[in-house]
Amino acid sequence: MSTKLMDHVALLCTVFAAGVGLGYLATTYLPRRPASAIDLSTFEIERITKAFDNEMCIVGTLRGRPNEKMLLVLQKQKFAAGDACQILANLSLKQIHANDVYSNHIGVLSGDNDALRVTMIYPATPAHIAKHTEQTFRFVTETQSLYETVTRPYIESIPKDKIQWVYNILDRTQEADKILLEDNDPTTGFLLLPDTKWSRFSHMESLYVLALVLDKSIRSVRDLTGDHLPLLRNVRDQSLALIATKYGVAANSMRIFVHYQPSYYHFHIHFAHIKVPFGIFTGKAILLDDIIYNLSHDPAYYQKATLSFVVGEQQHAALYKAVLAHGE
Amino acid sequence: MSTKLMDHVALLCTVFAAGVGLGYLATTYLPRRPASAIDLSTFEIERITKAFDNEMCIVGTLRGRPNEKMLLVLQKQKFAAGDACQILANLSLKQIHANDVYSNHIGVLSGDNDALRVTMIYPATPAHIAKHTEQTFRFVTETQSLYETVTRPYIESIPKDKIQWVYNILDRTQEADKILLEDNDPTTGFLLLPDTKWSRFSHMESLYVLALVLDKSIRSVRDLTGDHLPLLRNVRDQSLALIATKYGVAANSMRIFVHYQPSYYHFHIHFAHIKVPFGIFTGKAILLDDIIYNLSHDPAYYQKATLSFVVGEQQHAALYKAVLAHGE
Numbered sequence: 034m035s036t037k038l039m040d041h042v043a044l045l046c047t048v049f050a051a052g053v054g055l056g057y058l059a060t061t062y063l064p065r066r067p068a069s070a071i072d073l074s075t076f077e078i079e080r081i082t083k084a085f086d087n088e089m090c091i092v093g094t095l096r097g098r099p100n101e102k103m104l105l106v107l108q109k110q111k112f113a114a115g116d117a118c119q120i121l122a123n124l125s126l127k128q129i130h131a132n133d134v135y136s137n138h139i140g141v142l143s144g145d146n147d148a149l150r151v152t153m154i155y156p157a158t159p160a161h162i163a164k165h166t167e168q169t170f171r172f173v174t175e176t177q178s179l180y181e182t183v184t185r186p187y188i189e190s191i192p193k194d195k196i197q198w199v200y201n202i203l204d205r206t207q208e209a210d211k212i213l214l215e216d217n218d219p220t221t222g223f224l225l226l227p228d229t230k231w232s233r234f235s236h237m238e239s240l241y242v243l244a245l246v247l248d249k250s251i252r253s254v255r256d257l258t259g260d261h262l263p264l265l266r267n268v269r270d271q272s273l274a275l276i277a278t279k280y281g282v283a284a285n286s287m288r289i290f291v292h293y294q295p296s297y298y299h300f301h302i303h304f305a306h307i308k309v310p311f312g313i314f315t316g317k318a319i320l321l322d323d324i325i326y327n328l329s330h331d332p333a334y335y336q337k338a339t340l341s342f343v344v345g346e347q348q349h350a351a352l353y354k355a356v357l358a359h360g361e
Numbered sequence: 362m363s364t365k366l367m368d369h370v371a372l373l374c375t376v377f378a379a380g381v382g383l384g385y386l387a388t389t390y391l392p393r394r395p396a397s398a399i400d401l402s403t404f405e406i407e408r409i410t411k412a413f414d415n416e417m418c419i420v421g422t423l424r425g426r427p428n429e430k431m432l433l434v435l436q437k438q439k440f441a442a443g444d445a446c447q448i449l450a451n452l453s454l455k456q457i458h459a460n461d462v463y464s465n466h467i468g469v470l471s472g473d474n475d476a477l478r479v480t481m482i483y484p485a486t487p488a489h490i491a492k493h494t495e496q497t498f499r500f501v502t503e504t505q506s507l508y509e510t511v512t513r514p515y516i517e518s519i520p521k522d523k524i525q526w527v528y529n530i531l532d533r534t535q536e537a538d539k540i541l542l543e544d545n546d547p548t549t550g551f552l553l554l555p556d557t558k559w560s561r562f563s564h565m566e567s568l569y570v571l572a573l574v575l576d577k578s579i580r581s582v583r584d585l586t587g588d589h590l591p592l593l594r595n596v597r598d599q600s601l602a603l604i605a606t607k608y609g610v611a612a613n614s615m616r617i618f619v620h621y622q623p624s625y626y627h628f629h630i631h632f633a634h635i636k637v638p639f640g641i642f643t644g645k646a647i648l649l650d651d652i653i654y655n656l657s658h659d660p661a662y663y664q665k666a667t668l669s670f671v672v673g674e675q676q677h678a679a680l681y682k683a684v685l686a687h688g689e
Contacts, residue, residue, distance in 0.1 A: 073449060073452060073453075073454065076449060078445060078446070078449065081442045081445050084440045084441055084442040084444075084445075085439075085440070085636075086439050086440070086638065087415060087437065087439060087440065088440065089440040089442075089444070089445065089448075091445055091449070107440070107448065107468060109415070109437050109438075109439075109440070110437075111413075111414050111415060111437075112412045112413070112414070112415065112416065112417040112435070112437070113412055114409045114412040114417075116412075116417070117406060117409055117412075117417065117419055118406070120417075120435065120477075121401060121404060121406065121419070124401060124477070124479075125401075126401065126479055126481075134482050134483060134484060134485070134489075135480065135481070135482055136480070136481045136483075137478070137479070137480055137481075138478075138479040138480075138481065139477070139478065139479070140435060140476060140477030140478065140479040141476065141477075142470070142476040142477065148468060148469065148470040148476060149448075149452070149467070149468030149469075149470065150465070150466075150467065150468065151452075151454055151465070151466040151467070151468040152463065152464070152465055152466075153454075153463070153464045153465075153466065154462050154463055155462060155464075156462060157462070161462075170614075170635045170636065171613045171614065171635070172612075172613045172614070172615065172616060172635060173613070174650055284500075285499045285500045285501070286498075286499065286500070287500065288500060288643070288644055288671075290643055307498045307499070307500060307644075307671060308413075308498065310414065310642075313642040313643055313644070314638075314641040314642055314643065314646070315616070315618055315641055315642065315643050315646040315647065315648050316616055316635075316641070316648065318642070318643040319643065320643050320644065320669050322502055322667060322669045323668075323669065326666055326667045330659070330665075331658070331659075337658075338654055339650065339654045340651075341648050341650045341651065343616075343635060
């Protein structure tokens with residue numbers, strides 16, 4: 034959050050207080066705002082399919098329409114600095130504990146608020162519901178042998194058209210206008226593009242760009258050898274230079290990693306601001322610098338290594354079943 | 362979340378609806394509940410020191426007492442399955458977008474709620490405020506040479522009494538009643554205890570236990586050699602067996618890792634349920650199985666390796682300054 038924004042909060046609060054006053058008058062003298070556009074009063078809960086962190090998914094039906102499932106995805110809004118005035122104006126505290134200078138309270142918000150972001154899917158299919166159901170995750174310790182007998186056949190069984198969208202980008206038939214950097218060397222070349230997870234381009238702490246290598250033979254980190262070191266160093270160095278120049282973000286504010294298992298098997302490298310909190314956990318994300326170190330000391334490191342990763346029952350359904358059937 | 366709990370939600374909702382009815386009558390016929398125990402109406406915002414994800418920290422003063430800072434730490438409550446009925450009963454939706462079966466809404470919560478967990482620190486010192494101020498993080502690529510010239514001297518400069526609490530546990534003078542498992546072999550021995558981050562012992566998805574090795578000579582992963590493989594395998598295998606027997610959590614539902622940099626320099630190993638979301642990011646957490654693989658192929662791997670990690674301006678203040686001064 035910018036310091037400038039923080040400095041302006043006091044001023045904004047004054048403006049906000051005036052707004053609250055006006056709002057109060059409006060509430061008193063004008064007709065009350067109409068009820069919810071969508072009437073949930075006849076919603077009957079059937080199942081809660083997920084309740085984790087800031088997201089809850091609820092499946093139910095509307096009274097009188099028992100055959101049409103409604104799926105509600107509720108997400109708590111994250112805090113933004115601009116929220117402070119409104120929150121404080123509507124906040125009352127119920128003290129639950131006090132000790133020295135510390136006290137703990139439940140904060141009750143009254144008045145208008147926009148507490149939740151709600152996605153409604155109606156009617157919802159079983160596939161919609163499965164996608165929003167809490168899944169089981171397992172750790173897999175993948176030896177070289179397990180890779181050869183289970184993971185590689187799984188990767189090779191994926192229909193080629195699943196990564197056609199990557200080839201469309203590499204061929205410049207799609208998203209050509211989004212390319213930030215291109216190096217057309219067939220061996221060490223790559224394209225750099227903004228990742229769809231970078232939602233606010235003006236917000237550098239959510240900076241997220243993706244390098245797609247041109248070499249179509251590399252499916253994952255398992256295919257990397259010492260021969261790929263020039264490629265990896267080229268992608269790292271050119272991308273970091275561009276990020277510093279174009280966005281003003283220094284190399285040591287960036288986390289650079291690959292995913293294993295990735296969500297698609299054309300080798301790509303993630304460049305995310307150090308504050309980006311998702312997709313970075315160990316058991317999925319491997320630092321590019323670790324890969325470069327390992328390959329420079331053992332060119333066949335990633336063919337031989339035991340690699341551990343998380344598989345999701347739904348996210349990697351086929352691999353999950355194959356690995357568990359193998360007795361892992 | 363247990364399936365059982367989800368199945369009972371419909372019943373709970375009926376009970377809840379009765380409660381709402383009673384609550385409505387009470388609101389109508391009884392005096393309204395008293396205003397906030399702590400009056401925030403004279404709170405004047407000075408600065409927002411943090412607004413990230415589900416936490417916001419606000420510094421201000423109460424009118425008439427300009428010299429005493431008040432620090433408010435607001436945290437959005439996470440979802441729990443039991444919240445569903447109350448949320449739906451109080452929810453109204455403002456549609457912002459609709460497309461096919463999908464529609465997006467702002468969810469406004471009316472009525473009573475417990476939206477926030479609030480910690481108040483009053484009067485707050487500059488140290489309190491610094492602790493709750495957004496910090497800068499940097500990635501450090503630590504070569505063997507940087508470790509020897511900067512990190513190791515930093516570790517050795519830390520006063521010994523900073524890890525006295527660990528020695529008190531190892532000597533059984535503190536927390537002896539909490540020990541889950543002990544192996545007193547001086548070379549391969551360790552103690553296993555619940556971690557303070559495991560907040561709800563009945564909740565297996567937040568299971569978090571910690572192994573403290575008996576060998577006081579190992580400060581971090583940098584001190585590990587091939588000679589420690591029996592220790593590492595012993596800690597892993599005995600701890601996983603206990604976790605499976607005592608808590609019914611299978612080995613492949615556990616993430617086992619160490620931190621580099623750790624928060625204290627006596628070697629310890631984290632055993633967390635695969636769903637525990639914190640402290641697991643790459644650039645801090647290193648999987649134990651990766652360590653075992655690397656040491657079994659190169660006994661001096663962790664003396665020679667380039668290791669990358671995140672340092673926080675406040676969290677690792679001395680190391681942060683030392684590393685940046687070194688031109689990293």
